[in-house]
Amino acid sequence: MIEASVIPVSIILGMAVLTYVTKAGGLWVLEQVELSDRAKSGLEALPGGIIIAILAPELLQGGPPEWAAAAVVLVVVRRTDSILLSLGTGIFTVLVLRRAVVIL
Amino acid sequence: MTEYGNKTGREDDDHSSPELTFSLTGLYQGYLQCVPIALGVAGYGILFGVLARQAGLTPFEATLMSATVLAGAAQLIAVELWSSPVPAVAILLTTFIVNLRYVLMGAALRPWFSKLTPLQAYGSIFFTADENWALTIKELRDGNQQGAFLLGSGLAIWSFWVVATIVGSTAGGVIDDPSVYGLDFVLTAVFLTLVVGFWEGTETALSWSFAAGTAILGFMWLPGRWYILIGGLTASLIKVMRYD
Numbered sequence: 190m191i192e193a194s195v196i197p198v199s200i201i202l203g204m205a206v207l208t209y210v211t212k213a214g215g216l217w218v219l220e221q222v223e224l225s226d227r228a229k230s231g232l233e234a235l236p237g238g239i240i241i242a243i244l245a246p247e248l249l250q251g252g253p254p255e256w257a258a259a260a261v262v263l264v265v266v267r268r269t270d271s272i273l274l275s276l277g278t279g280i281f282t283v284l285v286l287r288r289a290v291v292i293l
Numbered sequence: 294m295t296e297y298g299n300k301t302g303r304e305d306d307d308h309s310s311p312e313l314t315f316s317l318t319g320l321y322q323g324y325l326q327c328v329p330i331a332l333g334v335a336g337y338g339i340l341f342g343v344l345a346r347q348a349g350l351t352p353f354e355a356t357l358m359s360a361t362v363l364a365g366a367a368q369l370i371a372v373e374l375w376s377s378p379v380p381a382v383a384i385l386l387t388t389f390i391v392n393l394r395y396v397l398m399g400a401a402l403r404p405w406f407s408k409l410t411p412l413q414a415y416g417s418i419f420f421t422a423d424e425n426w427a428l429t430i431k432e433l434r435d436g437n438q439q440g441a442f443l444l445g446s447g448l449a450i451w452s453f454w455v456v457a458t459i460v461g462s463t464a465g466g467v468i469d470d471p472s473v474y475g476l477d478f479v480l481t482a483v484f485l486t487l488v489v490g491f492w493e494g495t496e497t498a499l500s501w502s503f504a505a506g507t508a509i510l511g512f513m514w515l516p517g518r519w520y521i522l523i524g525g526l527t528a529s530l531i532k533v534m535r536y537d
Contacts, residue, residue: 197354200381204371204388205361211392212421215399216406216414227536234500234532235401235525236430237491239394240484241501242508242524243423247481249509258478262485272428272486273329279482280475287475 254286313408313440322437323429323445330424330446331453333479337365338454340476341372342461348375352462359458363422363451366518367391387517394521398426402443405433409440420447422454424483431490496535504528 224232248259262279269275338359345355350372358368367388374384399418406414417440425446432442439445491497508524515523 196379196381197350198357200379200384201354201358202361203381203385204358204367207385207389208362208364208367208392208395209419211389211395212399212418213415215396215401216403216418217399218396219400219403220407227533229404230536231529231533232401232403234528235397236427237488237497238500238504238528239397239401239521239525240427240488240491241504241528242511242521244481244484244488245505245508245524246512246520247484249512251481255478255481259481259485262482263489266486266489272326272483275486276329276333276479276482279485280478283478284475 252290254283254290257286258283313405313438315409315413315440317441319439319441320445320448322439323425323432323442323447324449325445326432327425327428327446327449328453330428330483331449333476333483334365334422334424334450335453335457336474336476336479337369338457339461341365341368342458342463344369345372345375345458346462348372349377350375350462352459355462356455356458359455360451362388363420363447363454364388364392364395365422365454370517391518394423394518394525395421397522397525398423401430402426405440413440413444417441417444417447420444420451422447422450424480425450427484427487431487435490496532499535500528500531503531 219232248255251259258279261282262275265278266272266275341359342352342355345358345368346352350358355372358371362368370387370391371384374380374387398421402418402421406418409417420443425443428446429443432439504524504527507527508520511520511523
C-alpha cells in the first residue's frame with residue numbers, strides 16, 4: 190500500500206523545512222529587534238495589505254459574475270457578520286450568474 | 294496603534310493588551326470557526342490530490358506533502374514542476390520564494406505571539422495557512438484572547454487539507470474543473486469576508502489602493518507570489534510614511 194522512495198520523500202521533507210522556515214522566520218526576526226512605534230504602525234497595516242494583495246488580482250481576473258458575487262459577500266458579511274452565510278450567498282450568486290451569462 | 298498599548302520600555306512589556314490564554318477552549322473555538330473556510334480549502338485539496346497523482350506522486354507522497362508542507366500554492370506549483378527525474382533544486386527554490394509571504398504573516402502575529410511560550414508560538418506557527426492566518430489576525434484584533442486560535446483554526450485547515458488530498462490522490466478525477474462548483478470563488482469569498490474586519494476608514498482606503506495597484510502590477514510582471522509580498526509591504530510602507 191505504502192510505496193515510498195528516497196528522493197521524492199527527501200524533496201517533500203525539504204519543502205516542509207523551507208516552508209516552516211518562512212512561517213517561523215518573520216516571528217523570530219521580530220523577536221530579535223525592538224520596534225519603534227512608527228515601525229509598529231507599519232506592522233499593523235500588513236495583514237489588510239496582504240489580504241488586499243491576494244484579492245486584487247483574483248478580482249481583476251474575474252468578470253461581472255465574480256464582481257457581483259464579491260459585492261454580495263461584502264454586503265452580507267457587514268449585515269450579518271457570519272462567514273458561513275456570506276460564503277454561502279457568495280458562491281450561490283457566482284454560480285447563478287455564471288449560468289445566466291452562459292444562457293444569455 | 295491602540296492594540297499595542299502603552300510603552301514601558303521593558304522588553305516583555307511593550308504590548309500591554311490583555312494577556313492571552315492558551316487553552317483547549319481556544320483550540321476548539323479556532324477549529325469550529327474555521328470549518329466553513331476549511332471546507333473551501335478541501336475543494337483545493339482534492340484538486341491537489343488529483344494533480345499530484347497525474348504528476349506521478351504516489352498517494353503516500355501527496356499526503357506526506359500536504360501533512361508536512363501545508364502550503365497550497367507552493368504544493369500546486371511543486372506538482373506542476375514534478376517530472377522524472379524530479380527537478381529538486383527548482384522545486385525547493387520555488388517553494389521558498391512562493392512562501393516568502395509567510396515571513397510577513399508571521400511578523401504580523403508577533404504582537405500576540407510574543408506573549409506565548411516559544412513552544413506554543415513556534416508550534417502553532419507551523420499551522421499557518423493564508424486563510425486561517427487572516428481569520429486569526431482578525432479575531433485577535435477584535436479582542437479575542439485565545440492564544441490557541443491559530444493552532445485550532447490551523448488544525449481545521451490541516452485536517453481537511455490532508456483528508457482531501459487522500460481523497461483526491463486515491464479516488465480523484467471527480468473535480469477536474471473547480472469552477473463548475475464555484476470552488477474557484479470560495480477562497481476569494483473567504484478573503485473578502487475577512488478583509489472587512491481590517492477596514493479602518495479613509496486612511497485604509499489610501500494604503501489599500503496602493504497595495505491593490507502594486508499587487509496587480511506584480512501579478513502581471515513577476516513570477517510566483519511576489520505580488521502578495523509587494524502589496525503587503527506597500528500598505529505597510531504607506532502607513533509608516535504617514536505616521537505622526
